[in-house]
Amino acid sequence: MKNKYPIGILDSGIGGLIIAKEIKIQMPNENLIYFGDNINMPYGNKSKKFIVDNAIKIISFLYEKKCKALVIACNSITSNALDIILEKFKNKILIFNVIDPIIKNNILLSYKKIGIISTPSTIRSNFYFNKIKYYYHHLDIVQLSIPLLAFFIENDFNIKKIIDYIRNYLIHLRSIDILILACTHYLYIKNEIYKFYKKKVYLIDIQKIVVEEIKKKLIKKSLLSLKDKSDIQYPIFYHTSNKNNFFQKKVQLLFGNKVFIEQHKFN
Secondary structure, eight states: OGGGSOEEEEESSSTTHHHHHHHHHHOTTOOEEEEEOTTSOOGGGSOHHHHHHHHHHHHHHHHHTTOSEEEEOOHHHHHHHHHHHHHHHTTTSEEEESSHHHHTSGGGGGOSEEEEEEOHHHHHHTHHHHHHHHHOTTOEEEEEEOTTHHHHHHTTOOHHHHHHHHHHHHTTOOSOSEEEEOSGGGGGGHHHHHHHTTTOSEEOOHHHHHHHHHHHHHHHTTOSOOOOGGGOOOOEEEEOOSOOHHHHHHHHHHHOSOOEEEEOOOO
16 A cells, blocks of 8 residues: 555755654654765755756655655755656655745744745745745745855764854844744754744744644545554665765664665766
8 A cells, every 4th residue: 555655855965854853753653765965965055957957866766766755855955946846746746845834834923023044045046935925924034045054064063163153144133033944954953043042033843843744644645654663664864975974873863773874876
């Protein structure tokens, strides 16, 4: 039955691992296949064409693995390639992303001024701005690109250096009352950003809201896995870089040692 098939998740690197972990928390019976294109990260500094082409390659790979659903856990891919992905794979696979569930969540109704920090390619796309303005005319939106932040997180830079780096950007984003971390890599430093704002700015629980939406849709489509835990396979994690030490470290930190980690090279 199709509900036994895995859920595929893709990101430019380790960012989407937080989404994958939340899937296992909320839906422990699901099998996962994860793809982190870490040799090409950060996607946020790439052209729209590069993002589209690589996303299509990865999604085609996951589709061939018979994934029943696909989670685009990368804001840069979602904001630059979602329309093309949906057109190419419509009626073939159920596709989720990490932006729409946040924007359509009623939590935004309670605030007046929203900040968005993201990669250059996501900001350039105006994906967030246009969608938020469509649903919430009252919201004042301030967008801020932080070019190297995802790269620093992916490459395990010293956390103090990362905080010093982002302070120079966040200082220009003081008058907001809610903040979207519009890159899944940024979720790794959510607590540090929260402390910067002295707990006075609300940071959206991205992974919880996104996965709640995924679970609702899988139930509606009769695709939620109901198998016994004894039938669950080890999660599979593909990466594209031969320097995978940090990727493997993060995978094992979040999922334990009972995982498959494998390098994949596109022809």
